[in-house]
Amino acid sequence: MEERLLKAFIAVADHGTYGAAARALAVTQPALTKQIQAMEARVGGALFRRGRHGAEPTELGRALLPDARDAVERLDAFVLRARRLTAGGAGRLTVGFGLSTIDIAPRAVAEFRRRRPGVRVGLDDLSSAVQIERLRRGELDAGFVRLPVDEDIAVLELGGDELVLAVPEGADPAAGAEALITELGLVALARSTNPGFVALIDGYLAAVGLRPRILQRAHDIQTVLALVAAGIGAALVSGRAGAIAPGLRLVPVDHPAARWRIGLAWARREPSPTLSVFIESTRDMCEDPSGDTGHHDNE
Structure with missing residues (x-):
């Protein structure tokens, strides 16, 4: 199936009229109509019903639309990867990292x-x-992520991480994490910023039966830690991220729901020579005792 036919199909479905879809694709309306007709001939049925209110997908059109979107996304990812390689992409590497690997990456x-x-x-x-979505689309070469991941992603496991409670210098760590969470309240990351990490925190709080006051939300970990340092509550953070923040006390959170594994991930296909060297160098760094990537690994 030609890419232009798939894109014509998606455009009409998204815009609802042939005229709007033609403008979005920068083609004439008669040309777009011919493309849809050509695709209908290929699939053996009508994709749209045209009426006074525009073009509405038929049952066949609705069934095929997700497959068309997937096919175009995969082709776009292929073209992007090919262009990066032929334009010297082998001399570039794009790497992602998150809170749990802020020290490793x-x-x-x-x-x-x-x-x-x-x-x-x-x-x-x-x-x-x-990171996982960008790896799948070929927009990222490798990423340092929380585990587990789906089977289409290859992983080099690097160790573990855990939640710790960051509290102001004046707080008494002897009280324990759960008591301090209840007493001080929490400064938290915005859910939209890192939904997976926030869900992990929610899981821990549910496991220990806590429903703390959320005093303020911030969009990055640096702001969260700065607010804690200023005396505005406590914060549940990655132990690795908290360890590099000066001026704070870190109270251990000793619970199975507060621990997870981390690793280097890449799309499960033959890695480029450049990516292969990055994987190898990261593995060597982990095996070197001075690398100490097992920080906060309690398993």
Whole structure:
């Protein structure tokens, strides 16, 4: 099936009229009509019913629309990957990281650059869910993520992480995490910023039967930690992220629901030579005792 026919089908479904879809695709309406007719001939049935209110997908059209979107997304990802490789993409590497790997990712990149100084590396702060989607679309070469992940993603396991409670310097850590959460209330990440991590916190709180006051939400971990340092409540954060924040006390959270594994992830296909070196250098860094990637790993 030609890409232009699939895109014509999707455009009419999204815009609801042939005229609006033609304008979006920068083609004439008669040309768009011919494309839809050609696709209908290929699939053996009508895709739209045209009436006074526009074009409405038929039952066949509704059934095929998700497959058409998936096919176009996969083709776009293929083209993007091909262009990156043919335009010198082998000399670039795009890597994602999140809260749980804020200490590992920069060291892994530094080790890789020692081995391949001519390769340009982009390092982006992204949630695990966003990293996985970008890996699938070919927009990211590798990502440091929370585990587990789906089977279409390959993983090099790096160790573990856990929740800790960040509290102001004046707080008494001897009271314990649960008592301090109840006493101080929480500064929390906005759910839209990192829904997976917020869901993990929700799971822990539910497991211990706590419904704390949420004093304020912020869109990044730096702001969350700054608010805690200023005395506005406590915060449940990744132990690895909290360990690099000065001026705070970190109280252990000793509960199975507060622990998880982390790893380096990439799309399950033959890695490029550049990505292979990055995977190898990250593995070597983990196996080096001085790398200490098992920080906060209680398993």
